[in-house]
Amino acid sequence: VSWHLATSHFSYPTSSSNEDSYVQEKSEEIGGDQSLAEPYPLRRSIHLISLPTSSDQGPRIVRDLWKFKDIVLGDGRDYFIPRPRALKALSDVLIGSSYTSTYPSDGSNDENACVQYLVEECAILSNCARLDILVSLDVKRDNQRSPHEGVERNFTKADEAAKFIIADCLLKQLGSFQLNRANNGSLSNLLEGLSSTFDLPGLVDDTSGGKQVQINQENMDSASLECINELSNMLLIRSELDSIIRHFSLVAAGMAPRVSRPDRSVLFRPFSSRDAHIMLQLKRTAEVASPYSRMKIILDASLQAGKGARDPNQCPILEKLRGYDGEGKYSQAAPPQIAKEAAESVAELAIEPAVRRGVDSINALDYAADIVSLREKARELYDENDVKASKLVSKLLHQPCIALRNGENVNIENVLTEIERNL
Numbered sequence: 221v222s223w224h225l226a227t228s229h230f231s232y233p234t235s236s237s238n239e240d241s242y243v244q245e246k247s248e249e250i251g252g253d254q255s256l257a258e259p260y261p262l263r264r265s266i267h268l269i270s271l272p273t274s275s276d277q278g279p280r281i282v283r284d285l286w287k288f289k290d291i292v293l294g295d296g297r298d299y300f301i302p303r304p305r306a307l308k309a310l311s312d313v314l315i316g317s318s319y320t321s322t323y324p325s326d327g328s329n330d331e332n333a334c335v336q337y338l339v340e341e342c343a344i345l346s347n348c349a350r351l352d353i354l355v356s357l358d359v360k361r362d363n364q365r366s367p368h369e370g371v372e373r374n375f376t377k378a379d380e381a382a383k384f385i386i387a388d389c390l391l392k393q394l395g396s397f398q399l400n401r402a403n404n405g406s407l408s409n410l411l412e413g414l415s416s417t418f419d420l421p422g423l424v425d426d427t428s429g430g431k432q433v434q435i436n437q438e439n440m441d442s443a444s445l446e447c448i449n450e451l452s453n454m455l456l457i458r459s460e461l462d463s464i465i466r467h468f469s470l471v472a473a474g475m476a477p478r479v480s481r482p483d484r485s486v487l488f489r490p491f492s493s494r495d496a497h498i499m500l501q502l503k504r505t506a507e508v509a510s511p512y513s514r515m516k517i518i519l520d521a522s523l524q525a526g527k528g529a530r531d532p533n534q535c536p537i538l539e540k541l542r543g544y545d546g547e548g549k550y551s552q553a554a555p556p557q558i559a560k561e562a563a564e565s566v567a568e569l570a571i572e573p574a575v576r577r578g579v580d581s582i583n584a585l586d587y588a589a590d591i592v593s594l595r596e597k598a599r600e601l602y603d604e605n606d607v608k609a610s611k612l613v614s615k616l617l618h619q620p621c622i623a624l625r626n627g628e629n630v631n632i633e634n635v636l637t638e639i640e641r642n643l
Contacts, residue, residue, distance in 0.1 A: 263359050264586065265337075265375065266514060267382035268464045270456040271351040273482050281451055285390055286351075286480070288397050292423045293346035302419065302504040303346070309421035311342040311508060314355065314389055319381040336360045337381035343509035343519060345471070347501050349478035352471075353386055354464070356514045379459055380452075387452040396425035465521050465578040469571045472502055472526025475563060487553065488563040490530045490538050499526050514582055521578030528570030537565040587624045594620065594632050601640050609643055616642065 272278075274286040289295075293310065294303040318338040341356035357378060440448075456479075458464050470476035474495035475488050489495050502523055509515035532538040541562050544554035554562075598617055602609040616639050620630045 264356065265359065265378040265382070265459065266354070266356045266461060266464060266518075266582075267379065268458040268467060269353045269355070269383060269386045270479060272454050272456055273479050279454065281391075281394075282454060284394055284398070288390075288394050289346055289351045292393075292397065292420075293344070293351070295346075295348045302501065304504045304508050305419045305421040306424055307344045307346065307505065308508045309424035309426055310389075310393070311344055313393075313424065313426055314339050314342045314353070314385070317385050317389065319385050321377055321381060334361070335377065337378060337385070339385060341509070341512035341515050343505055343512065343515040345468075345501065345505045347498065349476075349480050350471075352468075354509075354515060354518065355382060355386070356512070357382060375459060379457055382459075383452040383455050383457055384448060387448045387455060391447060391451060393425055397423070461582060462575050462579050465518050465575045466571065468502070468518060468522035469525035469574050471498060472522045473529035473566060473571060474498060474526075475529070475566070475571075488541075488559050488566070489544070489554075490541055490562070490566075491544070496530065499523065502526065513585060517578055517581045517585070521574045521581070524577070525571050525574035528574065529566045531570075535562070535566050535569045537562045590624050590630070590632065591621050594624070594630075594635065597632070597636055598639055601636070602643055612643065613639060 271285055271289065272282055274282050276283075292303075293306055316339060318336050321335045321337070336359070338358045338360065339355050340358045343354040345352040345354075359378065458467060467476065473488075474490070474492070475486060477486055478484060502519060506516065506519035506523065509519060528534045530538070532542075540558050541554050544552055544559075553559075595617060598613050602613060604610060617635075620632075620635045623630050
C-alpha cells in the first residue's frame with residue numbers, strides 16, 4: 221500500500237484565460253504542498269481473529285471457549301448441521317460494539333487523543349478445525365492525530381482494539397453459557413443435545429453486546445480488565461488484507477493448517493468429498509455475511525479459490541491426483557511429491573489470482589467511497605452559484621481523486637483544509 225499522495229506525475233491542462241490561469245496557479249500550489257503527502261490517520265481496518273490451539277495442558281479458558289464454540293456454533297464434523305442463525309446471532313452481538321482508546325496526542329498540551337474503533341461488519345466461520353471471526357472496524361477520532369504517530373502505530377492500535385472487542389464478547393458469551401448450564405441443569409443439557417441436530421440461535425446471549433456496548437478500559441474494574449487482556453493476548457490475529465483473503469482461500473481449498481490439530485500435516489486432496497465439505501460451511505458463512513460488502517468480497521474470493529483448486533480445467537496438474545482421495549480404509553493417498561507439486565500449482569493458478577481480485581475489489585470499494593465523501597465535503601465549502609469557486613474546487617479535487625482512484629491513500633482532511641485556504 222502506498223501511503224503518499226503522488227504529486228510529481230500530474231500536470232493540469234493549460235488554458236489562455238485569466239480565470240483558468242488563476243485556477244492553474246492555485247492547483248499547482250496544492251499539488252506542491254507536502255502536507256498532503258503525510259501518512260493519513262487510519263479510517264478503516266479489517267482483522268481476522270482466531271481461537272488458538274486447545275490442549276489438555278493449555279489454558280482452561282481456551283478449552284472452555286472451544287467447547288462453547290462446538291456446542292453453540294457447531295463443530296463441523298461429519299453430518300454437521302450448519303448453524304447460520306447462531307452465527308448471525310453472534311455476529312449481531314458484535315456489530316455496533318466499539319472500543320475507545322485514549323493516549324497522549326502530542327507533547328504540546330495535556331489533551332489526550334481519543335480514538336473509537338467501531339465494528340461495522342462481521343463474518344464468522346466455525347467448524348471442527350477453527351473459529352475465525354472477521355471484522356471491519358470504522359476508526360473515528362475526536363481530534364487530530366499526533367504529528368509523530370506513524371502508520372505502524374495506527375495498525376498496532378487497531379489490532380489491540382479488534383482483539384479486545386472479540387475477547388470481551390467471547391468472555392461474556394462464555395460466562396452466560398456457563399451460568400445457564402449451572403442454573404438450568406437438565407434443560408441446558410437438553411438444549412445442548414438439540415444443538416447437535418438443530419440451529420439454535422437462542423444459545424447466543426444477545427443481551428451482552430450490540431450497539432449499546434462501548435468498551436473503555438478506564439471504566440473497567442481491574443479483574444475484568446485482566447481477564448480480557450489475558451484472552452486478548454492469546455488470540456491469533458491477521459490484519460494484512462492479502463493475508464486474510466489468502467487464509468480463507470487456503471481454507472476453501474482444503475490446504476490450510478488446522479488450528480485444532482496442529483500436529484497433523486495438511487494433505488491436499490482436491491477430489492475428497494469430505495474435504496470439499498468446507499465449501500458448504502464457507503457458503504453458509506458468506507450467506508450470513510452477505511449484507512456486509514467487505515466480508516462478502518473476502519468470502520466470495522475464497523469460494524472462487526476453492527472452486528479453482530478443484531477444477532482440472534483451471535489447474536491441469538490435478539489430473540495427476542485423480543483417484544487419490546485417501547479417505548477410505550483401502551483408498552490410496554497421493555505420492556507426496558505429486559501432492560506437493562499440485563499444491564504449489566494450485567497456489568499459483570487459483571489461490572493467488574483470487575487473493576489479488578479480492579484485494580483490488582475492496583480497495584476499489586473503499587476508494588470510491590472516499591472520492592464521494594471528499595466531493596461532498598468540498599461542496600460544503602463554497603456557494604454552488606459561485607462559478608469561479610466551483611471551477612477552482614473541481615480543478616483542485618482532480619489530483620486527489622486521481623490518486624485515490626489509483627489506489628493511493630490521501631489525507632482528505634488536509635486536502636479540504638488546503639481547498640478552504642485557497643478559496
